[in-house]
Amino acid sequence: MSVVTLTQDETGAAGSAPEATAPHEVTVPEPTTPTPPRSLTSVRPSVPPERLLADLVPPRHFAQARFGTYRADPAHPSQASTLARLQEFAGEVTARPAGGLRALLGRRRPVPAVYMDGGFGVGKTHLLTSLTHAVTAEAGPGSAAYGTFVEYTNLVGALGFLPTVEALATRKLVCIDEFELDDPGDTVLMSRLLRELADRGVALAATSNTLPDALGEGRFAAEDFLREIQALASRFEVLRVDGEDYRHRAVVTDSEALDADVVAAAAGARPGAVLDSFDDLLAHLATVHPSRYGALLDGVELLALTDVHPVTRQEVALRLVVLVDRLYDRDVPVLLGGVVGGDRQHLFTPEMLAGGYRKKYYRALSRLGALAEEGRRLTAA
Structure with missing residues (x-):
């Protein structure tokens, strides 16, 4: 806005001296322009560590993902069979005891663990978030954690390894999306984290991607995954999800x-x-x-x-x-x-x-x- 000062200069009555008048200000609005978008x-x-823990939930893109909203492609039967198995798996997870009792029984009752292997865009994340929602709906808020591989490694970096184990050990289920095998240090870290959680009776679910040009080679990514988590390999059930990128x-x-x-x-x-x-x-x-x-x-x-x-x-x-x-x-x-x-x-x-x-x-x-x-x-x- 600009401010313009106007001064009154008219004379008074005929034959009299000019009367002194105080200047007054008139505000003249300037043309408005749109506010540019921020950068x-x-x-x-x-980001405090508490937020990193609070953010271990399905993201907005999958907030409404449920088993009932997954559309299995009839041309790829593995999608329907994986859906059915995960619905059973959710029931197994919620039926497990919680807290100290779970830890006491952990060695006698095998901890359920599943790994979904498939290409890009075949619905693995939809299924994994649906599993998270199903367990949370049955066992209550905070009973399941969902995050990407990178988010878990970042959590360990922010909290430290043992505090991360303690925080996640309270969950019935920990889901790891996009398990990555390209960084040896991070892979060893995650393998150790999963072993610690499994030893405490926490159920596990993970996904990873098979490259488009490797889809005909069988369980390409699954073999790599099982090799890298050697101590846990026997506990994981591999579920193949075939199909094309739904996008x-x-x-x-x-x-x-x-x-x-x-x-x-x-x-x-x-x-x-x-x-x-x-x-x-x-x-x-x-x-x-x-x-x-x-x-x-x-x-x-x-x-x-x-x-x-x-x-x-x-x-x-x-x-x-x-x-x-x-x-x-x-x-x-x-x-x-x-x-x-x-x-x-x-x-x-x-x-x-x-x-x-x-x-x-x-x-x-x-x-x-x-x-x-x-x-x-x-x-x-």
Whole structure:
């Protein structure tokens, strides 16, 4: 707003001297402009350990997931058989004693444990979150914990190993989604954590992904999983979930990118949107611990990015993968403006897609493709 000072200069009656008058102020409103969307790079989240524990629940994307809402593909009978087995498994978990009695009986009553193996988008996370909801509904709040492999390793980093064991040992069931085998140190850590929990009578459920080009090779991921958790391998029942990616969408690298002005305009018109340069966001992610990426997205309803381009550095790409997972968990659509698009460009390099972290990258592409499609739908609307 601007303030304009006006002074009265009229003379008084004829023949008299001018009368002194006090100046008075008139406020003149300026044209209003829309408030630009805020940027993720301005957010510095602080996450106490208590929140990390409280967040071990199914994410918003799967808040309504239930066994009854899972649609098994008739073309792949393993989906229906896995669904039926998990419904039985939920009953076995809730029937187990709790607390000290469970610990006393743990060695005499085998701890139930299941592992779901399959490709991307076949519904493993839907089934795992449905299992979590089923146990919680029957045994009460706090009876089951759900988190990704990364969230559990972050929890150990924040609390320490033994405090994490003590906190999770109070649960009847601990679910680990996207069990990762690409980091030897983290794999050993998680194997030890699962062994400690199983020894205390906690039931376990886990998932991992088989690469698309390995689906015909049998239980490719399951063999790796069982090898890495040697001490627990005999306790896990492997459930194969066959099928194709239900999202049935081209990955983001096969989509035409949006113009920067379209991205900015869409972000400016939507409440809760954030607008960032791709490079600025990637640089900011390096300053935030991955355990805080969820908090980084608090209140965000749309992520709009400009100047999106292929990522060539592995450490940068891995941070982006974690962000995509948190975006997907929270159903946050994305708008991508830049050069990523068409058959010539890829968000991740061919070397990355063929390397040791390829499962992470394929999962991120599948999920980001779905979020980008939702962003396009919002823009079109």
